[in-house]
Amino acid sequence: MKSRHQIMSSEMLPAFIESSNVERKQSLSEDQEKSQKPRLGEQLEPISKRQMKKLIKQKQWEEQRELRKQKRKEKRKRKQLERQCQLESNLDGNDRKRIRRDVVHSTLRLIIDCSFDSLMVLKDIKKLHKQIQRCYAENRRALHPVQFYLTSHGGQLKKNMDENDKGWVNWKDIHIKPEHYSEFIKKEDLIYLTSDSPNVLKELDESKAYVIGGLVDHNHHKGLTYKQASDHGIDHAQLPLGNFVKMNSRKVLAINHVFEIILEYLETRDWQEAFFTILPQRKGAVPTDRACESSSHDLKSARIEDGLDSDSSEEDNSRNELESPHEEEKQDKENSSESTVNSIPH
Numbered sequence: 001m002k003s004r005h006q007i008m009s010s011e012m013l014p015a016f017i018e019s020s021n022v023e024r025k026q027s028l029s030e031d032q033e034k035s036q037k038p039r040l041g042e043q044l045e046p047i048s049k050r051q052m053k054k055l056i057k058q059k060q061w062e063e064q065r066e067l068r069k070q071k072r073k074e075k076r077k078r079k080q081l082e083r084q085c086q087l088e089s090n091l092d093g094n095d096r097k098r099i100r101r102d103v104v105h106s107t108l109r110l111i112i113d114c115s116f117d118s119l120m121v122l123k124d125i126k127k128l129h130k131q132i133q134r135c136y137a138e139n140r141r142a143l144h145p146v147q148f149y150l151t152s153h154g155g156q157l158k159k160n161m162d163e164n165d166k167g168w169v170n171w172k173d174i175h176i177k178p179e180h181y182s183e184f185i186k187k188e189d190l191i192y193l194t195s196d197s198p199n200v201l202k203e204l205d206e207s208k209a210y211v212i213g214g215l216v217d218h219n220h221h222k223g224l225t226y227k228q229a230s231d232h233g234i235d236h237a238q239l240p241l242g243n244f245v246k247m248n249s250r251k252v253l254a255i256n257h258v259f260e261i262i263l264e265y266l267e268t269r270d271w272q273e274a275f276f277t278i279l280p281q282r283k284g285a286v287p288t289d290r291a292c293e294s295s296s297h298d299l300k301s302a303r304i305e306d307g308l309d310s311d312s313s314e315e316d317n318s319r320n321e322l323e324s325p326h327e328e329e330k331q332d333k334e335n336s337s338e339s340t341v342n343s344i345p346h
Contacts, residue, residue: 103143106266109189109209110146111181112255116215116224117155124216125156129165132214134256136171144266148174149209151181157214182232185209192229192236195252196222199237204265212258244272245279253279 047055112132120128132150139145153176161168168176181190192211204210211234213225229236239261241253253261257278264274 103145106144106146106206108146108204108206108262108266109149109185110259110262111149111151111185111209111211112214112259113151113181113211113225114154114157114214115152115180116213116217116221117152117157119221119224120156120216122156122160125160126164127216128157128214128255129160131216131254131256133165135259136174138256138260138263140173142263142267144263145173146263146266149181150174150176151179152177152214154178181209181211182234187232187234190234192225192234193239193258194225194229194236195238195241196226197229197236197238199235200240200243201237202240204262210262212255214255216255240271241275245275 112135114128117125136148139148177184189207189209190211191205191208192213194213211229213228215221215225217224226236239253239258257280260278261274264277265271268274268277
């Protein structure tokens with residue numbers, strides 16, 4: 001009997017061990033679950049500000065779902081109305097193609113000289129790119145578009161355009177060349193536009209090719225375009241800005257402003273109208289005759305009230321000259337945001 005009991009217990013031993021292991025695992029898992037659950041009186045971990053913002057945004061997104069649907073419906077209706085109006089205008093013969101046929105192309109050649117690539121950092125190259133985009137867009141819209149050239153195209157500028165504006169290869173009505181402008185345009189036809197030139201333009205000769213320096217320099221390379229024109233024996237001139245406009249800042253204009261002023265002049269044949277149509281308000285531009293009247297009136301009143309002499313007025317002028325570089329830096333910052341990339345027609 002004893003041997004039989006021993007045999008039976010030895011046979012049952014593995015099953016007993018296995019069942020005890022299972023019970024032990026279950027008790028361990030229950031203990032882990034209990035330990036993971038927060039005890040009474042214990043506080044949950046605080047949510048970070050970033051997580052809180054995400055939760056708020058998600059909640060707002062869910063709440064505004066119906067509003068977004070409504071806006072999409074309204075947008076679709078608006079587009080349908082616009083298409084309907086366009087179809088009606090086409091029947092009247094006032095469609096966009098009819099307007100484009102009225103455009104008269106000018107024979108004047110306008111060149112942006114991009115040979116200053118090595119003198120600019122990437123930040124300035126990006127600004128140059130945006131100003132070129134603006135010139136291209138305005139020339140496409142103009143009633144008298146010019147023969148637009150982009151020369152010495154390569155280096156950082158081309159790389160930036162390839163990376164950020166791949167559509168430039170499909171631009172129309174523009175000649176983009178890697179060569180320098182002097183390689184395919186006669187020297188006697190060239191006039192370099194630079195504010196340092198002593199020569200002042202009276203009118204535009206549409207048989208000529210006018211060159212704008214493609215340099216965003218922040219005053220680091222003063223007189224460089226004038227020197228280059230002189231070294232190459234090219235005629236040079238400045239726009240007649242001082243004859244018509246008095247400005248708070250220096251009369252150094254952005255590339256796209258010079259380009260747009262020329263387009264405006266070709267349409268109106270009026271320099272003053274062209275300047276005041278294009279120049280940004282921050283320049284504080286006023287007609288020269290009004291500026292003379294206001295300055296003489298202010299000087300007389302100042303002398304009467306404060307007894308100012310000529311020395312004090314000279315101090316005011318010197319203060320304005322010191323402040324002008326800050327104005328120019330502000331202009332450069334704002335020029336970078338004036339790009340109308342999305343509105344450029346192709």
